[in-house]
Amino acid sequence: MLKLEDFQAAKKRVDEVIMETKLIHSEAFSDECGNDVYIKPENLQKTGAFKIRGAYNKIVKLDDEAKKRGLIASSAGNHAQGVAYAAKKLGVKATICMPAHTPLIKVEATKAHGADVVLYGDVYDEAYAKACELQEKEGYTFVHPFDDEDVMEGQGTIALEILDELPDADAILVPIGGGGLISGIACAAKAINPNVKIIGVEPEGAASALAAIQEDQITLLKEVNTIADGTAVKQIGAKTFEYIKKYVDEIVLVDDYELMEAFLLLVEKHKLVAEGSGILSLAGLKKLKFKGKKVVSLISGGNIDVMTISSMINKGLISRGRIFTFSVQLPDMPGQLEKVSHILNQCNANVVGVEHNQFKNFARFSEVELRVTCETNGESHIKTITDAFDKEGYTITRIN
Known part of the structure; x- marks a missing residue:
C-alpha cells in the first residue's frame, strides 16, 4: 500500500502542472444536508478535471524507453485530456481510446492537446479492451485511468490539499468510477488523520464498487446506465478494490434526478458548472446519516457540453419543483x-x-x-x- 511520503513526493511533481483549487464554503449545500459543507472544485483544473494529477504523476515517472514507445490510454473523457496534456508537456506521443458516444467537448479537447483519438465501443470497458488490443499490437506503454498506484498517488494529492486547508474535516465525499480517485484520497487522508471518514458516491446505474464490496470480489455489472458518463464503469480495478476495502468507510448511491438537482443548485448558488460524474459527491450529501459535521465534497470534473447543460438545468428545475x-x-x-x-x-x-x-x-x-x-x-x-x-x-x- 502507498504511504504518506509517496503522496508528498507526488505533490511536488504535480504542482508543476496543476491549478490551485481552494475550498469553497457552501451555505446552500450546508442548508440542504444539515452539515457544514465545503466544495473542492477540481472542475477548475487546467484540463477541467482532477485526472491531470494522476496522469502527469504516472507519465513523468516513466523511464525514457517507456516514453519512447508512445502512450496508450482508455478513457470516458477526463483521463484522456489528462494524459494528452501531460504527454504534450513531456514531449511524448499519445493515443487515446474513448467510447463512441463520449461528449464531443471531451473528444475535441483531447485532440487539441495533440493526442490521436480512437472512438470505440458504447462504454468505457469496451474502449479499454480496444486500448489493450492496440497496446499489444503497437507496443505502446499503457497509462491506466485508475488501476495503477502511480495514478492513485497523483489523485491522492487532493487529500493533502484538503486536510492542509481544513485539518478538522470530519468527512470527505468522493465520486467513484473505477476507484482510482477514492483509493488515492482515502489512503492519503487516513495516513494524515485516521479518523476522517471517506465516503464514496456512485450512480445507481453504475454501482460497480458497491457490488464488489457486497460480493467481496470484483464484480462485472451486466450493464451501466447513468448520466454520469465519466463513472459509467462496469467493473472497478483489482488494485482499487483492495484500497476501497481497507480505507473507504461507506458507499452511497444517487440517482440521475438527484444529480440534476445538485447540478442546478451548484449553478444557481455558486455559478459553477460540473459534469454528471463531477457532482456525485454533492448529490450524495443528502444521503449522509450524520448532521453538524464538517464535510468536503469533491467536484471531480466540469467537462460538459452546452446541450447537456441545457438539459440538466431544465430537468433539474422540474425535479426541484x-x-x-x-x-x-x-x-x-x-x-x-x-x-x-x-x-x-x-x-x-x-x-x-x-x-x-x-x-x-x-x-x-x-x-x-x-x-x-x-x-x-x-x-x-x-x-x-x-x-x-x-x-x-x-x-x-x-x-x-
Whole structure:
C-alpha cells in the first residue's frame, strides 16, 4: 500500500502542472444536508478535471524507453485530456481510446492537446479492451485511468490539499468510477488523520464498487446506465478494490434526478458548472446519516457540453419543483382561460406556456383540455396552486 511520503513526493511533481483549487464554503449545500459543507472544485483544473494529477504523476515517472514507445490510454473523457496534456508537456506521443458516444467537448479537447483519438465501443470497458488490443499490437506503454498506484498517488494529492486547508474535516465525499480517485484520497487522508471518514458516491446505474464490496470480489455489472458518463464503469480495478476495502468507510448511491438537482443548485448558488460524474459527491450529501459535521465534497470534473447543460438545468428545475406543468379539463365556453389565469395570478405563478386544445383528450364532448407550464418556487408552491384550483372546482393533473 502507498504511504504518506509517496503522496508528498507526488505533490511536488504535480504542482508543476496543476491549478490551485481552494475550498469553497457552501451555505446552500450546508442548508440542504444539515452539515457544514465545503466544495473542492477540481472542475477548475487546467484540463477541467482532477485526472491531470494522476496522469502527469504516472507519465513523468516513466523511464525514457517507456516514453519512447508512445502512450496508450482508455478513457470516458477526463483521463484522456489528462494524459494528452501531460504527454504534450513531456514531449511524448499519445493515443487515446474513448467510447463512441463520449461528449464531443471531451473528444475535441483531447485532440487539441495533440493526442490521436480512437472512438470505440458504447462504454468505457469496451474502449479499454480496444486500448489493450492496440497496446499489444503497437507496443505502446499503457497509462491506466485508475488501476495503477502511480495514478492513485497523483489523485491522492487532493487529500493533502484538503486536510492542509481544513485539518478538522470530519468527512470527505468522493465520486467513484473505477476507484482510482477514492483509493488515492482515502489512503492519503487516513495516513494524515485516521479518523476522517471517506465516503464514496456512485450512480445507481453504475454501482460497480458497491457490488464488489457486497460480493467481496470484483464484480462485472451486466450493464451501466447513468448520466454520469465519466463513472459509467462496469467493473472497478483489482488494485482499487483492495484500497476501497481497507480505507473507504461507506458507499452511497444517487440517482440521475438527484444529480440534476445538485447540478442546478451548484449553478444557481455558486455559478459553477460540473459534469454528471463531477457532482456525485454533492448529490450524495443528502444521503449522509450524520448532521453538524464538517464535510468536503469533491467536484471531480466540469467537462460538459452546452446541450447537456441545457438539459440538466431544465430537468433539474422540474425535479426541484421550479417548473410545473399541468393539464385541466375546462367547460367549452368563453371566460374559462380568464378564470385559470386569475387563479394562477393569485398564487403568484408565472405562466411560461399554454396549450388550449379543443380536439383531444377531453373527458366529455362539452370539455376542452388546457395545458399550462409555469414557474414555481418548489413543491409547497405547487401544492398551493393545486389546492387553489381544487377550491374553485377544477381538478388538475400534474404532467411534470
